Each structure stands twice: as structure tokens, then as C-alpha cells.
Amino acid sequence: MPRVLVTGGAGYIGSHTAHLLRSRDHHPVVVDDLSRGHAHNLDGLPFHRLNLRDTRALASLLKNEAIDAVIHFAAFIAVGESTRAPELYFANNTAGSFSLLEAMAEARISRLVFSSTAAVYGDPDAVPIPEHARIAPVSPYGESKVMVERALYWMDKFRGLRSIVLRYFNACGADPEFPLGEEHDPETHLIPLLLQAVLTGRPITIFGDDYPTPDGTCIRDYIHVRDLAEAHVLALDYLIAGGPSGAFNAGTGAGHSVRDVIRAVEDVTGAKVPYTIGPRRAGDPPSLVADSSALQRTLGWRPRYTSLHEIVDSAWRFARRSTTSPAE
Numbered sequence: 001m002p003r004v005l006v007t008g009g010a011g012y013i014g015s016h017t018a019h020l021l022r023s024r025d026h027h028p029v030v031v032d033d034l035s036r037g038h039a040h041n042l043d044g045l046p047f048h049r050l051n052l053r054d055t056r057a058l059a060s061l062l063k064n065e066a067i068d069a070v071i072h073f074a075a076f077i078a079v080g081e082s083t084r085a086p087e088l089y090f091a092n093n094t095a096g097s098f099s100l101l102e103a104m105a106e107a108r109i110s111r112l113v114f115s116s117t118a119a120v121y122g123d124p125d126a127v128p129i130p131e132h133a134r135i136a137p138v139s140p141y142g143e144s145k146v147m148v149e150r151a152l153y154w155m156d157k158f159r160g161l162r163s164i165v166l167r168y169f170n171a172c173g174a175d176p177e178f179p180l181g182e183e184h185d186p187e188t189h190l191i192p193l194l195l196q197a198v199l200t201g202r203p204i205t206i207f208g209d210d211y212p213t214p215d216g217t218c219i220r221d222y223i224h225v226r227d228l229a230e231a232h233v234l235a236l237d238y239l240i241a242g243g244p245s246g247a248f249n250a251g252t253g254a255g256h257s258v259r260d261v262i263r264a265v266e267d268v269t270g271a272k273v274p275y276t277i278g279p280r281r282a283g284d285p286p287s288l289v290a291d292s293s294a295l296q297r298t299l300g301w302r303p304r305y306t307s308l309h310e311i312v313d314s315a316w317r318f319a320r321r322s323t324t325s326p327a328e
């Protein structure tokens, strides 16, 4: 039973993955400083409250817990915040990851799955985006991940560290099996914001409807968090079986506009979404859709949640549950 350190396991995608690992007979151990995550997501998982930048404590923990491999989610994730405070993103995401790499080297751990992002591509020349597309981030957030990807290349070459980099597109939805869902604070993601608008009646602002897309709103590739969690388990097992390093897009290959998502939310909730149209937001490319054929080919991964309706429905079930149960 592999012992897996899950950094950021109290957060959205990390908690889904940690619970899936446990249900698949792996032994996840969570490290999180709870700066952006929630203790209630842990639900009995072995947990250490720790900031990644504490290299010494991390190295001791890796050794004491006899960790075999690491899945590294812990990061700050808001593009807008990264443009207001880039130093925070380089310190937390980049330096935090470098600290983890140092601790892993000391503990002689040589397998890592890393959460990267479609933001590494910036404003791509064409969609769907293959992995060999130009890496040209347009935000400090994207750059904070590119720097880690570059470090992983060199760590592979000279340290024998094998890594799978997963560049996620828009993670969304909630797992039907576990009582988990998306609870970022502040929330910046479209589906939970639309659901909040329905629940509170307070209008949401849509950033621009004059993009060069069929209905003028931005197109994104929405990948269900359970599908994403499955990709991590496959990536981990692949590395443990001796697979080489690689970087893969994690998306469904289908693009949905903001208006498509609004329509799906209205269908699922049976309510009108109150919204206003505002100006474009800096750094939002018109369309981001993944070519994830390499992930499918190499790891045998297949997205199960390919219907936007189903994705929104899972997020709606979670949003309703969290508004009716007391918050922790």
C-alpha cells in the first residue's frame, strides 16, 4: 500500500484526491497549513498542519511517515490576486515547491505528481491546446507554476526525480461519493459563483461579452473534480510502476461558453441567474480548451463527466447542502 504525501489535501482538488486514494487502498497523509483549505475536508485523514516552506519539518515528516511518493497541490490559485501581489505567488507557490523538492531530495523520495495549470499557456495561438504549445503565461500565477515545471525538468535530469505534471483546465463539480465540494474564499470560479447568485439573488458580473467567440463570452474546458482525482491516482500508479516523467493536459476537450454554463445552471436549478455584463478582465484569453489525448493515451484516463448538466448538478447538490448545514 503506497504511502502518499498529499500537500494541499485540505483544499478542493487535494481533498477529493486524498479521499479517492484512501478508497483505492493507498495511504494518503495530508500536509496543509489551512491558509486556504478547510479542516472539515479531512474527515479522518492523517493530517499535519505545516507550511511547505518549513523544509526541515517537511523532510522529517517525509522520513517519519515513510512516504513513497508525493502529490503536490498546495498553492495559491487566484490569477487576479497574483497580479496584485506577485511576490506572494512566487514565495508560496514557487519557493514553497522548491522547499518541497529539497525535502524530498533529503528524504530520497523520487516520485511526484504536480498540479500545474492551463495558465502556463497564457493566450494560446490555437485551441485545442497540445502540450507542445508555447509556454507563455500572462499572470504571475501562471509563471509561478512554469518555474516549478522547469525545476522538475532539471530534477529529473540530475536527481532522478520522476514527475507527472498535470496542467488542469477548469476544475469544477463535487464528488457524489464524498461530502466535498468547491469552497474557495473568496470564490473566483464561475460555477460556484453562479450558484451563489441563484441562492442569494445577488447578481454576478460576467467579464465581457464581446470576445471573438460564437456568443461573445469566454470559452473554457470544465473538468469534473472526480475525473481530475482519477487522473492523479493513475499518474501516481504510473510513476510507482516505473513510468518516466511527463507533462499532460487535464481537460475534457470540450469548450463551453459562459452563456452555456449560465443556461446549464438555469436548467439544473430551475431558477434564473441574476447577472450583469461588465468589462473584460485583464488576462482572460477568449478560449482555453485542452487537447488531452496524450493523457488518455499514456495513462488510459477517460473523463466520465462529459455533460455540463451533470457537472453543474453535482456542484448544485453540494452548494445546497452547504447552505443548509452549519458551517465549520
Ligand SMILES: NC(=O)c1ccc[n+]([C@@H]2O[C@H](COP(=O)([O-])OP(=O)(O)OC[C@H]3O[C@@H](n4cnc5c(N)ncnc54)[C@H](O)[C@@H]3O)[C@@H](O)[C@H]2O)c1
Pocket (backbone or CB within 6 Å): 007, 008, 009, 010, 011, 012, 013, 014, 031, 032, 033, 034, 035, 036, 037, 038, 050, 051, 052, 053, 072, 073, 074, 075, 076, 077, 092, 096, 115, 116, 117, 118, 167, 168, 169, 170, 171, 172, 184
Ligand atoms: N481549481 C482549479 O480550477 C485549478 C485549475 C488549475 C490548477 N489548479 C491547481 O490545483 C491545485 C489545487 O487547487 P484547489 O482549487 O484545490 O485550491 P485550494 O485553495 O482549494 O487548495 C489549496 C490548498 O493548499 C493549501 N496551501 C496553500 N499554500 C500552502 C503552503 N505554502 N503550505 C501548506 N499548504 C498550503 C491551502 O490551505 C489549501 O488547502 C493548486 O496547485 C492550483 O494551482 C487548480
